[in-house]
Amino acid sequence: xxxxxxxxxxxxxxxxxxxxxxxxxxxxxxxxxxxxxxxxxxxxxxxxxxxxxxxxxxxxxxxxxxxxxxxxxxxxxxxxxxxxxxxxxxxxxxxxxxxxxxxxxxxxxxxxxxxxxxxxxxxxxxxxxxxxxxxxxxxxxxxxxxxxxxxxxxxxxxxxxxxxxxxxxxxxxxxxxxxxxxxxxxxxxxxxxxxxxxxxxxxx
Numbered sequence: 084x085x086x087x088x089x090x091x092x093x094x095x096x097x098x099x100x101x102x103x104x105x106x107x108x109x110x111x112x113x114x115x116x117x118x119x120x121x122x123x124x125x126x127x128x129x130x131x132x133x134x135x136x137x138x139x140x141x142x143x144x145x146x147x148x149x150x151x152x153x154x155x156x157x158x159x160x161x162x163x164x165x166x167x168x169x170x171x172x173x174x175x176x177x178x179x180x181x182x183x184x185x186x187x188x189x190x191x192x193x194x195x196x197x198x199x200x201x202x203x204x205x206x207x208x209x210x211x212x213x214x215x216x217x218x219x220x221x222x223x224x225x226x227x228x229x230x231x232x233x234x235x236x237x238x239x240x241x242x243x244x245x246x247x248x249x250x251x252x253x254x255x256x257x258x259x260x261x262x263x264x265x266x267x268x269x270x271x272x273x274x275x276x277x278x279x280x281x282x283x284x285x286x287x
Contacts, residue, residue: 101237102179103178103179103181103182104182104233104234104237106179106180106182106183106186107182107183107185107186107230107233108186108227108230108233108234109183109186110182110183110184110185110186110187110190111185111186111187111189111190111226111229111230112186112190112223112226112227112230113187113190114186114187114188114189114190114191115190115191115192115219115222115223115225115226116219116222116223117191117219118190118191118192118193118222119209119218119219119220119221119222119223120215120216120218120219121215121218122206122209122210122218122222123209123210123212123213123214123215123216123217123218123219124215124218125210126138126209126210126211126212126213126214126218127213127214127215129210130210130211130213132213135211135213138210138211138213139211141207141211142204142207142208142211145203145204145207146201146204146268147268148200149199149200149201149203149204149268150200150201150265150268150269152200153199153200153201153265153268154265161197161200161203162203163193163196163197164193164194164195164196165196166194166195166196167195167196168184168185168188168189168195169184169188172184172185186230189226189229190222190226192205192206192222192225193206201267201268202225204268205221205222205225206222208221209221209222
């Protein structure tokens, strides 16, 4: 959320502002592709091909743990780096460059604070794929989902003056967002179960 406010403010009613959000999206896409490919390659090195089935079972179990955590059944702190994107980049650099830096930082996933536990299931899934391209696609899809919030807010708000109240409403409805996250994790579990039933995800 650290980059959301300045990006939406510059984008409202300005073509150049939306160009900045495009830089943000592309920057994050690049770093997501990189981290996903690295995780896939790491999985290929560390997980034998005969263990891919077990790897998927492990990802399923971690997705289940993440869902339980979001429902308050597991009172543990998430492993994460306790930092957000550097808001000062917006003052030191041009808007497009700052936007790209925010995107790159967030696209790396592990360099900033994790909001929801399901993020770790995504990272494990990319690793368990044991494939650079598959890992890259998984992280790219995750990033595009995150970046879409900035586009939607910038497009839907009638005035930047509405932004503080909009963010406050999101915060007040965080329990709904959390339930949607849990539903997404359950859906991911179902998809993984289907993949396991068919004998794996990618041929090795």
